[in-house]
Amino acid sequence: MTRGFTGHSYGTYAGGRERHGDTWVYTVRASAMLRDTMGSVRLKRGLERGRLPLEAATADVVGRVAVADAQDMEEALHGAAEAAARWAAVPAERRMRVVAEFHDLVREKADDIIETMVAEGHPRLLARWEVAGMLANTGPLTRNWIAGQLEHRQTLGDRELRLRRVPDGVVCLNPPQNATVANALLGVWVLAGGNALVVRAPRSAPLGVLHALHELVVPALERAGAPAGLLAALCVPAAPALQQWLDSPLVDDIMYFGGSEQGIAFGAACVARGKKPILELAGNDTVVVWRDADLDRAADALAEAFYGSGQICMVPNCAVVHPAVADALLERLERRARAIRPGFPEEAGALLSPVLRTDRFSEVLGQATAAGARLVCGGGRLDVHGRPDEVAGVFVEPTVVRVDGLKGARDLDVVRHETFFPLLPVVVPENLPDAELLPAVTAFVDANEYGLRHSLWADDPAVIDAYLAGVRGGGLVKVNDSHIGFLPLLPTHGGTGLTGGPGGEANFPALRTTHLQGVSVGHGVRPREAVFGEERTGPARTGDENERNH
Known part of the structure; x- marks a missing residue:
């Protein structure tokens, strides 16, 4: 010193x-x-x-x-x-x-x-x-x-x-x-x-x-x-x-x-x-909210998109919301988004981090609104005290946009890619019967090029089972739970597609940085008999019988 x-x-x-x-x-x-x-x-x-x-x-x-x-x-x-x-x-x-x-x-x-x-x-x-x-x-x-x-x-x-x-x-x-x-x-x-x-x-x-x-x-x-x-x-x-x-x-x-x-x-x-x-690598996590979801809790989970100004790979990046509850959910989400503010890192309530590429944020948001997406809230730059400042503000307001229809949604950068901004698109599918809508939504989620985390908010066990059966990408899937919360036993990292590359999966580093090896240690084994499986182990027991006893 x-x-x-x-x-x-x-x-x-x-x-x-x-x-x-x-x-x-x-x-x-x-x-x-x-x-x-x-x-x-x-x-x-x-x-x-x-x-x-x-x-x-x-x-x-x-x-x-x-x-x-x-x-x-x-x-x-x-x-x-x-x-x-x-x-x-x-x-x-x-x-x-x-x-x-x-x-x-x-x-x-x-x-x-x-x-x-x-x-x-x-x-x-x-x-x-x-x-x-x-x-x-x-x-x-x-x-x-x-x-x-x-x-x-x-x-x-x-x-x-x-x-x-x-x-x-x-x-x-x-x-x-x-x-x-x-x-x-x-x-x-x-x-x-x-x-x-x-x-x-x-x-x-x-x-x-x-x-x-x-x-x-x-x-x-x-x-x-x-x-x-x-x-x-x-x-x-x-x-x-x-x-x-x-x-x-x-x-x-x-x-x-x-x-x-x-x-x-x-x-x-x-x-x-x-x-x-x-x-x-990057994540582009999707949260699905079905018609029977607890909307208050689902809105809380979606607001996790704004942790660290969205500059965390495992926060929600896109929501797909059943058209029957879309308006009610967006109303709740807007209230939560407007309550989130910047501040000095030491401040107890501060949640936003500075955003360096505000020009790219404006570009992505502009592309979405030009294609018909509706700005629900946000879109501006703020100073550290939460005041609007489009010239020198280094923070970005938590921003929500509504995108109507699954068809064409992935043509928008805000939906297709991880933007790394406090910018959450809410996709509201076409108004179809649930029997048609659920497979369409599940296929939409599973078609994501990325695969870090996915979430579902629903009450019907049949909906949950169908979702889990259909969504095979991702290193972690949450149902009726915090999207970013950590749990014992479940991995925190890892994913498929553009998140983990070829061979990507849920990542436990102790397993990913080791390789599987088989070992056999024999005691009195007769090699010639072992080659052809003619060997008997113990008192006239076959290998299959011995294995069943274990």
């Missing part, structure tokens, strides 16, 4: 130790950026470029992270490869201790982790939601299920048969810029699977990642007796780091978060180089 600077200071973490360099990325408190953008940018750049001494850092400079280079990455990969070989030999139940320790540390340090995320720009409500996901994702129910998947043993006569997940080796994780901390911490499951983990902390938001890894994952690994070098975290630019991972013979898997077009291409590059891509 340097006199005059009271923020966190993190170097490159590799080999179980930190190394500080000469180049740093400084984090200025997000609320200070909103209050005085130019002054905060001048302070940040002055510190980073050496024009200002460290003593010039104000209390709003909450931390700094050392910038690594290609040599640092190479050393981290070598250390990870060496540690991975030793960690893979450790029994799975001991490796699972890392997740249990991590879970306890999240409970203990939740407030501290939330404060760091808030300082970096996450509205407090959003940060609390992300921490809730960390806890749900690592609780006892989930841990026990994953442990059962990592190894299964069965005795069959003179053999012990095993199905086990074998770690892939060195896994590199590239978190997104919008939710760096929560997604970087998915790596705790990579470690539990028996792998080494190398995390790239984005230069745009590195502090929360380094802070969370140091406070949660490093001590969890130490308590589980993991070898040094098993975890590395480096703040490096994306393009050279990804290329170095692709080129390195030490890297086995790459977890990539990003847009679908770029991510699918990157996945193909991974496969071409013999590496396993684990893709977490």
Whole structure:
């Protein structure tokens, strides 16, 4: 710690130790950026470029992270490869201790982790939601299920048969810029699977990642007796780091978060180089509201579309509402949307995040309204206090548009693609008999090119069963539940189509970064008889009989 600077200071973490360099990325408190953008940018750049001494850092400079280079990455990969070989030999139940320790540390340090995320720009409500996901994702129910998947043993006569997940080796994780901390911490499951983990902390938001890894994952690994070098975290630019991972013979898997077009291409590059891509790409989630739904609760779920200004892949992106209840639902949704406001991240009620590409928002909204969609509410830019400001406002009003008819709805960008804005299209299908409408709606949902999460609000069990039978895409399906809420046992990530790429599915990283292996350990087996299935095990029992007895 340097006199005059009271923020966190993190170097490159590799080999179980930190190394500080000469180049740093400084984090200025997000609320200070909103209050005085130019002054905060001048302070940040002055510190980073050496024009200002460290003593010039104000209390709003909450931390700094050392910038690594290609040599640092190479050393981290070598250390990870060496540690991975030793960690893979450790029994799975001991490796699972890392997740249990991590879970306890999240409970203990939740407030501290939330404060760091808030300082970096996450509205407090959003940060609390992300921490809730960390806890749900690592609780006892989930841990026990994953442990059962990592190894299964069965005795069959003179053999012990095993199905086990074998770690892939060195896994590199590239978190997104919008939710760096929560997604970087998915790596705790990579470690539990028996792998080494190398995390790239984005230069745009590195502090929360380094802070969370140091406070949660490093001590969890130490308590589980993991070898040094098993975890590395480096703040490096994306393009050279990804290329170095692709080129390195030490890297086995790459977890990539990003847009679908770029991510699918990157996945193909991974496969071409013999590496396993684990893709977490865009989502375009659909929520269906049927005629017998609880409209108040359904409207609450749809309003989740505006968390973080819609800049989260797993929020609702489109609603399909039964025409019999469309007007009543839109009235409820409009009230909720108008009550959502921006604010400084520390404010208890703030839910919206700044939107950088407001020009693209206007373009997408304009295309929809020009094609006949009706603006229900929103559409303007706001300042941090919630006042209209079409010139300098960095927030966008929660916006709802009504699109009439399934036919042609997917021709609109607002329906077909993830817009990443606080912009929710509500599609009202043609007024058909329910026996025709339900298959049409289900087919519409299942035709979505993306496949992260889908939801249904309905009361009739027959409608629920038909929906679940028809919607095969998606890594997660919710019925009469919060669309973005986290639950034990169910995965938080993963999907099909443009969300997960070829082979995409619900993602438990401990399983996706391992591979299934069958093992047979014989005791007194006669190979010649075993080849032709003539062998008898035990007192004149056939293999089929013995299996039935187990």
